[in-house]
Amino acid sequence: MDFHHIACNYNHMGIVATLKLPEDSPNVVAWQRHLPDGGFLALLPLTQGFSSMVWSMNAKEAKRVASLSEDAFVDAINDALWKVQPRSGFVDQATQTFDNLIRFFNLPSTSMTQCPPKVLGCDIKSRAMFPLGIGHATNYVSKGVALVGDAAHRIHPLVGQGVNLGFGDVICLNKVLAEAVYAGSTLGNLQYLKNYETERQRFNVPMILVVHGLFQLYSTQFTPVVILRSLGLQATNALTPLKKFLMSQAAGLRPQQA
Template identity: 40%
Template sequence: MICLQRIRYIRTFCASKAISSHYDIVIVGGGLVGSAMACAIGKNSSLSSKKILLLDSLKTVQPKVREEDWYSNRVSAIAPSSVELFENLNVWKQISVKAQPVSSLYIEDGCSESRISFKQSKPSSPVAYIVENWRIVNALHQCLRESLNINWKQETSFCELSLPENLDESVVLKLDNGEVVESSLLIAADGANSKVREISGLKYTNEDYGQSCIVGSLEISPSQNDIKNTIAWQRFMPTGPIGILPLNEMLSSLAWTTSTSEAKRLLELPNEEFVKELNGALVDHSGHNKIIDGPLNCFSNILNSIPFLASSENFVFPTILSMPNNDRAAFPLSLIHAHDYIGNRLALIGDAAHRIHPMAGLGVNLGWSDVVNLTNTLEIAVKEGGDLGSLIYLKNFDAKSQRKNVPIMTAIDLLNSLFSTNFLPSVFVRSVGVNLLDRLWPAKDLMVKYTS
């Protein structure tokens, strides 16, 4: 009852408020996805006449003079499709200055001898680029400054929100600076703990994995397979995957998923002890079982004897030398998915609509895919003389984004469950499947293409 009263209050608060400004689109959230959304609208010729408000609760990230080999502990793996978006926004040149190309992805099971590698079908095409988040945001913010139709309010959010029940009304927001604004469309890019999503009443799934991801910058001794450090490495352990992403020839970024209690213990270790445990985890074979490895090796030998199957690559993980920046941190992991990404005059994008396990590094790319889909939808609405907030158009965005996101989210969730166990039958089944898939290069090419 309290919740219903709260929603009723929110929806009616604007009756006594004077509207300060009207906007065609209001975007809440100025991070990786929200800023890209604003830039995409501002750069689109069909939408350039629209009046846009971007509410950004944070200050601009100011570039600092840093050592050449200094890197932040928060990075993203930028897929080729996202590179295309940034090229269209004229920000890729700025982002790519310190973008490390990933030539391939090597994955190993910590409970068996199974392993798999992924590459682009064209050797010259990277699987992804690893870039610090702040560099991406800075480039997008520069784009915002150059957009004449975007009112970018920093250190500003909303304190009250009225969402319409039909298209006869507008979205109304009271900002924390006292202004009251209305809009034809509200785009929520305010993250996994989206305030807009909560107020909207849209149903969503929220599953706590009971895991945390430790991040930090690593100094490495490159693997014999990868002298230039262009390979992304991942080792699946029963407690979660360990990911090592290349930053330059000598530095990599860590993403170590483990139980929340174990993450807390690891964070409290001195740097030297932490590095020692990390190196141990990368070569640990204590979880192997002869009952699994014996038949699996026989199966691998049979596969190797089949002429039309590709051969499996042998690889050795890099050795971690130190954590030069002493920048370890951890964040909790969960699965969040809104059952609908839209409502009347409302669209959810990025983590506000979906949050996935970071094992594949795809999360923010799904958000940027939302940006492309929603921009295309709004362009169609304008060309047809339609209402930007109409469900007639927004349903197309919802359907297209869900068709891409749901299969990927489901697959990653299943993989996390499948690899987060040392139950022998499960280990054997997944090991056989991984070893077979590793030799089916057409299937691997399709997987790389779909997730790119």
């Protein structure tokens, strides 16, 4: 089968595990902390007292962290979540000034401090490690064949969109195959499959580029870039319609009509 695939590895690994959290407060918030090495640690709520973790870091450090004992692993997670990282005075000054401006216009501010949960334990059997990279097939279809999900495209998990892209492929392919059958054509008709490829590549390629851009943006500690991304986050939080639009895009939904 003649499929062309472009791929690049980030030399980063993603460590996943199921974590035990305190049960005395509702577990309904997803957390994500960006770390100075360009990695991030995300906690995604499962049920009361349990969250799924994705922690990305450079490959060498990942091998060390993935071989820690259970207690040392939990300590390392809490350290990554809670440790006060060195801050740049310039960045603090810029974000404080911007926050004052946001408050002046009575817009939502990000200055309220929220604390992540304390991790109590880890199901060590759930710990696994995956290489992270970017990949895209230049063609998704061939006669009688269609690629969906990670077979067609792979992105960094930093925005948690990998599965949604795959779901979008399946919904679109289902629609295109129904159209083919309704028109009296065969399921493998390349003409119809090409419609699937075009529609999905128009959505997937910009998303892949945005996620790659975000990965690069968070991989540097160069002060002007840190200021720009911090102000960008504050502005996005302050502009509620923009924030709602981005959230709906991330959830694969259309923005709600007011």
